[in-house]
Amino acid sequence: MSPADSLHPTLTAEGKRGGRRLAVLTAYDYPGARLLEEAGIDWVLVGDSLGMVVLGYPDTTHVTLGDMLHHTAAAARGLSHTPLIADLPIGTYDTPEAAVQNAQALLAAGAHGVKIEGGTSHRAQLEALTLAGIPVMGHIGMLPQSVLLEGGYRIKGKTADASDALLADALALTAAGVFAIVLELVHPAAAKRITESVPVPTIGIGSGTHCDGQVLVTHDLTGAFPWFRPKFATAKASVGDAIRSAAAQFAAEVRSLEK
Ligand code: KIV
Numbered sequence: 001m002s003p004a005d006s007l008h009p010t011l012t013a014e015g016k017r018g019g020r021r022l023a024v025l026t027a028y029d030y031p032g033a034r035l036l037e038e039a040g041i042d043w044v045l046v047g048d049s050l051g052m053v054v055l056g057y058p059d060t061t062h063v064t065l066g067d068m069l070h071h072t073a074a075a076a077r078g079l080s081h082t083p084l085i086a087d088l089p090i091g092t093y094d095t096p097e098a099a100v101q102n103a104q105a106l107l108a109a110g111a112h113g114v115k116i117e118g119g120t121s122h123r124a125q126l127e128a129l130t131l132a133g134i135p136v137m138g139h140i141g142m143l144p145q146s147v148l149l150e151g152g153y154r155i156k157g158k159t160a161d162a163s164d165a166l167l168a169d170a171l172a173l174t175a176a177g178v179f180a181i182v183l184e185l186v187h188p189a190a191a192k193r194i195t196e197s198v199p200v201p202t203i204g205i206g207s208g209t210h211c212d213g214q215v216l217v218t219h220d221l222t223g224a225f226p227w228f229r230p231k232f233a234t235a236k237a238s239v240g241d242a243i244r245s246a247a248a249q250f251a252a253e254v255r256s257l258e259k
Contacts, residue, residue, distance in 0.1 A: 008083040008135070011085070021213055022203060022214075024041065026215075028053075032075065036082070043083045046111065048063040051089075053225045054071070060147070061148060068089050072111050084111050085113045087116075088102055093116050097128070099125040112135060113134070113135030114129070114135070114136055116138070117139045117140075118140070119140045119166075119168070120169055120172040126178065136178045137180045141166065142155070142184045142185035142186075142206075143184070144184070157190030166186060166190055170198050171197070180202070180213075182205065184205045185205070188210060191208050191211055201213055221236055221237070222235065223238040224239040224240055
């Protein structure tokens with residue numbers, strides 16, 4: 001599939017979409033994606049959070065392109081019309097050439113666009129991707145792929161200088177032609193300032209209520225990863241408890257069967 005074939009009508013740098021708030025969630029497989037589409041979610045993201053909530057790694061730095069291709073293809077089979085965005089995992093966009101080649105592989109697996117982490121530091125990769133006709137979502141603020149370098153997940157943009165640097169990143173992203181920008185763990189005042197300064201939607205996660213949309217890891221929303229949930233996410237279901245209970249009932253029934 002060529003990038004032009006994969007272009008989804010809503011993944012263009014067309015602006016703020018009339019002010020409508022965008023609800024974005026992650027999916028990593030067929031039922032996960034299909035359920036989100038049936039719920040009317042605007043965009044589905046195959047995030048590299050895959051590494052933590054599905055593959056059992058401590059962070060996203062273990063995720064490979066092969067992992068992302070496998071799960072992107074599964075999620076794509078669950079969608080008929082919802083845009084699907086896939087993360088380029090760590091080490092797959094170190095050069096502009098690698099970024100384009102690996103993004104094309106994700107599009108061939110069924111994604112309509114890709115997401116990469118970084119702002120001005122990744123200007124060359126961002127420009128190469130958009131020049132190749134590949135819809136790109138930016139991601140600034142806390143960058144999970146850098147968690148080992150940073151030593152933890154901390155709020156970004158608290159000081160005036162830090163807020164200025166994030167705004168410069170956001171403007172570099174929009175100049176490169178991204179269709180949206182994820183703001184992760186950005187101080188709400190900085191997130192508001194960026195949202196008011198860029199022409200494309202900002203999609204917040206742990207960044208307050210002023211963004212143009214919100215994204216969550218679906219497992220945090222549904223309680224499907226009950227051993228850890230970030231403070232900013234509220235679980236609206238207890239899927240983990242429901243699975244434990246169903247499994248325990250099944251085990252009890254099996255053990256009580258007469259031979
Ligand atoms: O990997 C992911 O799921 C993400 C979102 C949380 C933004 O990048």
